Amino acid sequence: MEIFAILVCIFLFLSTLVISFPFIKKNKPTSKPKLPPGSMGWPYIGQTLQLYSQHPNIFFASKQKRYGEIFKTHILGCPCVMLASPEAARFVLVTHSHLFKPTYPKSKEKLIGSSALFFHQGDYHTRIRKLVQTSLSPESIKKLIPDIETQVISSLESWVSVRHVINAFCEMKKFSFNIGILSVFGNLENNYREQLKENYSIVEKGYNSFPTRIPGTAYSKALLARKRIHEIISEIICKKREQKLIEKVLLSHLLNYKDEKEEMLTDEEIADNVIGVLFAAQDTTASVLTWILKYLHDDQKLLEAVKAEQMSIYEANERGKIPLSWNQTRNMPITHRVILESLRMSSIISFTFREAVVDVVYKGYLIPKGWKVMPLFRNIHHNPEFYVNPQSFDPSRFEVSPKPYTFMPFGNGVHSCPGNELAKLNMLILIHHLVTKFRWEVEGYESGVEYSPFPIPMHGLPTRFLRD
Numbered sequence: 360m361e362i363f364a365i366l367v368c369i370f371l372f373l374s375t376l377v378i379s380f381p382f383i384k385k386n387k388p389t390s391k392p393k394l395p396p397g398s399m400g401w402p403y404i405g406q407t408l409q410l411y412s413q414h415p416n417i418f419f420a421s422k423q424k425r426y427g428e429i430f431k432t433h434i435l436g437c438p439c440v441m442l443a444s445p446e447a448a449r450f451v452l453v454t455h456s457h458l459f460k461p462t463y464p465k466s467k468e469k470l471i472g473s474s475a476l477f478f479h480q481g482d483y484h485t486r487i488r489k490l491v492q493t494s495l496s497p498e499s500i501k502k503l504i505p506d507i508e509t510q511v512i513s514s515l516e517s518w519v520s521v522r523h524v525i526n527a528f529c530e531m532k533k534f535s536f537n538i539g540i541l542s543v544f545g546n547l548e549n550n551y552r553e554q555l556k557e558n559y560s561i562v563e564k565g566y567n568s569f570p571t572r573i574p575g576t577a578y579s580k581a582l583l584a585r586k587r588i589h590e591i592i593s594e595i596i597c598k599k600r601e602q603k604l605i606e607k608v609l610l611s612h613l614l615n616y617k618d619e620k621e622e623m624l625t626d627e628e629i630a631d632n633v634i635g636v637l638f639a640a641q642d643t644t645a646s647v648l649t650w651i652l653k654y655l656h657d658d659q660k661l662l663e664a665v666k667a668e669q670m671s672i673y674e675a676n677e678r679g680k681i682p683l684s685w686n687q688t689r690n691m692p693i694t695h696r697v698i699l700e701s702l703r704m705s706s707i708i709s710f711t712f713r714e715a716v717v718d719v720v721y722k723g724y725l726i727p728k729g730w731k732v733m734p735l736f737r738n739i740h741h742n743p744e745f746y747v748n749p750q751s752f753d754p755s756r757f758e759v760s761p762k763p764y765t766f767m768p769f770g771n772g773v774h775s776c777p778g779n780e781l782a783k784l785n786m787l788i789l790i791h792h793l794v795t796k797f798r799w800e801v802e803g804y805e806s807g808v809e810y811s812p813f814p815i816p817m818h819g820l821p822t823r824f825l826r827d
């Protein structure tokens with residue numbers, strides 16, 4: 360009986376294959392993957408204006424509600440596919456990352472330098488990334504703690520000494536730039552640091568302005584400043600080569616690198632990557648620090664808890680006479696959760712861009728070659744399926760680890776942020792000194808978000824710092 364049934368099954372199965380084969384073939388055009396749903400907006404301007412004129416949560420959430428986890432749209436003149444689920448982010452950034460390359464506007468690539476690692480894919484990227492990762496690994500950044508503390512204390516002292524209200528974001532930027540310099544160059548002579556800072560701020564102003572070479576425009580000034588930065592870095596490289604520097608910072612890793620053919624990196628490649636890292640480190644860290652100031656200011660009970668945690672470390676260190684140890688920075692659970700929750704809430708890198716290098720099919724949808732692909736970190740971080748009551752600031756939710764691919768403030772996969780440990784370390788150290796010795800008041804408080812280009816609190820959070 361059984362044998363008979365099986366034979367019948369096999370026969371039926373084979374006959375369906377035979378019968379349906381030409382049938383399938385004929386029908387192939389209809390089973391061709393289709394484009395994802397969504398509206399493309401007006402040509403060129405597309406939905407860019409909507410993206411930048413609304414609160415970031417609203418733009419993406421309304422799209423996702425309408426179309427689901429994958430939809431198409433137009434951003435800055437490019438057709439693109441937005442992806443709003445953890446699986447889709449994993450597909451693009453991790454499991455199928457070779458099908459998607461990083462993509463930036465040429466005008467921006469020129470300002471940072473085309474050899475900077477985040478524009479690349481493949482061998483060159485892997486080589487440079489290894490150097491950057493080594494110089495930013497826990498082993499390396501441990502040694503930076505005393506210098507970071509010195510920088511933190513000097514920044515805090517300067518904010519108190521002005522006595523009036525300051526733009527917290529601007530100040531956090533200066534702080535983050537100095538830490539960036541520290542992690543790239545180690546201790547750098549003051550005059551170089553000042554020259555880099557001045558010229559860098561000109562580059563920044565051009566970065567988000569209209570790209571034209573007409574003299575006098577922000578963009579053309581930025582290109583000139585970029586050239587001067589290159590000259591400054593070349594001079595530093597020259598000096599450091601003579602000194603045979605021993606400091607294990609990014610610059611020395613870049614200078615000492617030799618590939619299998621004993622070839623070294625060119626000065627151009629070194630300079631582009633130095634500028635790239637400074638660029639990646641500054642506004643990101645500063646934006647998150649500004650949000651942390653706001654969130655802690657808005658929740659005094661939470662601030663008290665953070666303060667209690669930091670005070671016990673401060674007392675153990677004889678009220679700041681003994682410097683912070685690496686171990687202590689690893690044992691600040693409440694403060695650490697405040698940082699994680701601030702990263703989730705603010706999601707300052709709301710999404711990233713890739714470009715499909717071939718036609719790709721994801722869950723039956725076609726992503727045509729050349730189209731941009733945007734994994735939407737913010738949507739994932741604000742999805743009630745993964746974060747209960749996502750709009751409320753609640754660090755205790757991080758008492759349990761988030762599910763895989765639902766927490767990506769530092770991206771994921773081959774291009775994920777190599778500076779994430781350093782960024783967190785900076786924040787921990789700044790919070791430690793801030794809450795143990797100072798307090799702050801937010802003045803003329805206005806809720807709302809502005810773009811710097813990352814989302815930051817309105818007006819950069821006007822704040823007055825006071826000694827406690």
Ligand code: HEM
Nearest residue numbers: 477639640643644647708711768769770774775776778782
């Ligand atoms: C809170 C602060 C920071 C945030 C939220 C952040 C976020 C990110 C994200 C999301 C990416 C991946 C972008 C993508 O996949 O397209 C990234 C890449 C990168 N970040 Fe960060 N970052 C921060 C701080 C830093 C710092 C302090 C450094 C260096 C000192 C740094 C250096 C880099 C570099 C070099 C890349 C490019 C990596 C590659 O392409 O392989 N970042 N960052």
Ligand SMILES: *[C@@H]1O[C@H](CO)[C@@H](O)[C@H](O)[C@H]1NC(C)=O
Nearest residue numbers: 554555557558587588590591
């Ligand atoms: C920029 O760098 C140059 C050195 O290349 C330096 O002379 C100048 O003072 C710096 N600052 C500005 C604003 O140009």
Ligand SMILES: *[C@@H]1O[C@H](CO)[C@@H](O)[C@H](O)[C@H]1NC(C)=O
Nearest residue numbers: 684685686687688689690691
């Ligand atoms: C690190 O900190 C933990 C908790 O504060 C402590 O139990 C441990 O002994 C410390 N380890 C070192 C090596 O200091």
